Amino acid sequence: MDADTVRSRIYLRKEEDWEAVFQVHARCFAAVRPANTLIAGITMIGPYDVEIEVEAEV
Numbered sequence: 654m655d656a657d658t659v660r661s662r663i664y665l666r667k668e669e670d671w672e673a674v675f676q677v678h679a680r681c682f683a684a685v686r687p688a689n690t691l692i693a694g695i696t697m698i699g700p701y702d703v704e705i706e707v708e709a710e711v
Contacts, residue, residue: 657709658682661689664704668693674703 661682663674671693678689687707697704 655709656685657711658685658687658707659710660687660708662706663689663691664695664697664706665691665693666695666697666702670702678705 661678663678665671665674671691675691682689
């Protein structure tokens with residue numbers, strides 16, 4: 654991922670998916686290690702189980 658990434662937010666439909674999602678997040682952002690927030694057990698619009706929002710400074 655880009656070195657300009659400073660924050661990510663992860664939204665999960667199912668709380669039990671957090672560990673698998675964090676493993677992927679850690680692998681993708683290993684070099685950057687942005688601040689992150691995880692919100693689980695929410696109702697999402699559409700068929701999605703995960704949504705990830707990323708902020709960057711440029």
